[in-house]
Amino acid sequence: MYAKGMATEPDVELAAVRFVCELFARNRHLSEGPVVCEAPEDTLEAIRRQGIPAQGRDLDDVVAEMEHDVIGYGYNADHARFLGFVPGPTSAISWLGDVIAAGYNRHAGSFANYPAGLAAEDTLLAWCAAKAGFPADTAGGLFVSGGSMANLTALAAARDAMLAAEDWGRGVAYVSDQTHSSVAKGLHIIGIPREHVHAIPCDDAWRMDIDALEAAIEADRAAGLIPFAVVGTAGSTNTGSVDPLREIARVCHEQHLWMHVDGAFGASVLITRYRDMLDGVELADSLSWDAHKWLFQTYSCGMVLLRDRKHLLATYSTHPEYLKDLKDRDDLVNSWDLGPELTRPARGLKLWFTLQAMGSEGLAEAVEHGFTLARWAEDEARKNPDIEIVSPAQMAMLNFRYAPAGLSEQELDELNLEISRRIVASGYAGVFTTELDGKKVLRICAIHPEAKEADMRGTIQQLNAYCAEVLAK
Ligand SMILES: Cc1ncc(COP(=O)(O)O)c(C=O)c1O
Structure with missing residues (x-):
């Protein structure tokens, strides 16, 4: 490996060690923070305007810029209550396997x-x-x-x-x-x-x-x-x-x-x-x-x-x-x-490394937890008579919608979309919509091995509160 420009190889080594420490500090508390870190428009605009310098820049400045202005924004798909799309609760062991494999390139x-x-x-x-x-x-x-x-x-x-x-x-x-x-x-x-x-x-x-x-x-x-x-x-x-x-x-x-x-x-x-x-x-x-x-x-x-x-x-x-x-x-x-x-790249090596470090039973248990998370969410949802379960917990998925009496199908679609927007904007949980049988529904995909019963029940309770808030308007 070589480093060129303003940075020497020892500079890069030091920056790498520092970054790893900061990354682990961030990850330790990730699920206490918001599920989404919205990028401010002026940050995006500044990146678009920044262009490519002809000469290298101070490495610490560039690392800080990367951390604060580039990688810091987006969906925190590894947050315990990020329940949209297929979330990405990455194992730290996989990350290490990836780093090891990439290290030799x-x-x-x-x-x-x-x-x-x-x-x-x-x-x-x-x-x-x-x-x-x-x-x-x-x-x-x-x-x-x-x-x-x-x-x-x-x-x-x-x-x-x-x-x-x-x-x-x-x-x-x-x-x-x-x-x-x-x-x-x-x-x-x-x-x-x-x-x-x-x-x-x-x-x-x-x-x-x-x-x-x-x-x-x-x-x-x-x-x-x-x-x-x-x-x-x-x-x-x-x-x-x-x-x-x-x-x-x-x-x-x-x-x-x-x-x-x-x-x-x-x-x-x-x-x-x-x-x-x-x-x-x-x-x-x-x-x-x-x-x-x-x-x-x-x-x-x-x-x-x-x-x-x-x-x-x-x-x-x-x-x-x-x-x-x-x-x-x-x-x-x-x-x-x-x-x-x-x-x-040998993409499989991180999985190989993960299985060596966790064992197949450890990994199986982590997968099985997703089934339990979806069931907790369903159990909590069934307590609210205004919730229609559209597709019960299957694997780690659950689909439901708020369907209080007296609203048209279009109004129900708008209600559920608005509930999703509010919970995402609140930062508490990432619950997004999909469509089933032509209806807009709320979809949960819950696979985080460290998510708890309180995360799932709390998410449904927050959704209930947003539903009441929207209806009150
Ligand atoms: C069933 C299924 N197939 C294929 C894909 C596409 O996978 P990828 O995003 O890794 O390309 C997805 C993504 O969510 C999926 O859920």
Whole structure:
């Protein structure tokens, strides 16, 4: 490593140590502060105006600027009461693993570059594939940047396995109306026409309706299209629902279709005592699983797992002349042959490090806590007769809305949106809205391992108070 400009290497070392101490001091008290630190407009404007200096500046000034004006603002997604989107309650152990891995900045594209790093990633991928129930002799995968990339990476392999190149334009993939948008985006990127991504309706528990799926496949074949893949979800973004995976597997088997499961959020349940919720996932051809969601890793840490790794090789393997010195050994595969990236960090090492430090049971317990948090929230919500539970606690998710009598649907939407705005603005909790059945609802996704019963009950009580406040106006 070298430092150039005004800063010398010892300056950087000192700044790094100081920063780590300040970071831990901030994190110790994070959940006592607000869930959001809004960036003042003048700070944003000053950054936009600042530009790039031709000469280096004093390092302490630049570090202070970064801490106070750049990284300090935004959603504190690792706050115990940040309950929006998929929160990011990052484990300090993961962070340390990330720092250790980044410290050497090894190129994890090939075994020759980083033999032990890739051996650790491969061992971990095999462990995860075994949790999914994939066969040990064929399964494999890759650490990628997240769920979107995992879905894209798997679906390109699915396309190549199931469709001749001249048929890409007639290929049809099936998702549900609750499938994450990254799936349709990925399908578009790999050349499947947007109108050939068919969203199958869900039942009243937000699970793909299998009769409707079978009818759609039949109709598409009759219209001369070529169905090639069904994407089931294990832990949907809105409600935490799990599609009937075993039934989807049956349809895929009968119809000769690729089965992909988007478990970006919910696959973490595979390491817990709730594993049976994902019954049938072992029959999938591919699975997305994000460790930067419910395994508490720093961004970016997602996995794509295939029941047969050869499909990734078929799609991604390349052998340019300038990489021939680093070719595969018979027993080892270079990660650049398993996905779109050539240069990549060993993203899996922080998870490897976390599991070594916490053990799989420690991590499982932390995941299971999310189920309890959502149940506490539901229990508290049920005490208020004005609350309609729209989707009960599933995994770590709960959806509900305030629905006092006498308001129109539009007024109810406005009420719930305003309640969300008020609680976020108060800084107490991050509860945001989504839409289910055309209704605006409040959605809780609670995965913070250190969140307590009082955080969940207190959040609902605060929401109740904001509801009363809005209604009083
Ligand atoms: C079910 C599901 N799939 C995919 C994604 C996309 O993951 P990422 O944001 O890591 O790309 C998300 C994100 O929340 C998700 O919930």
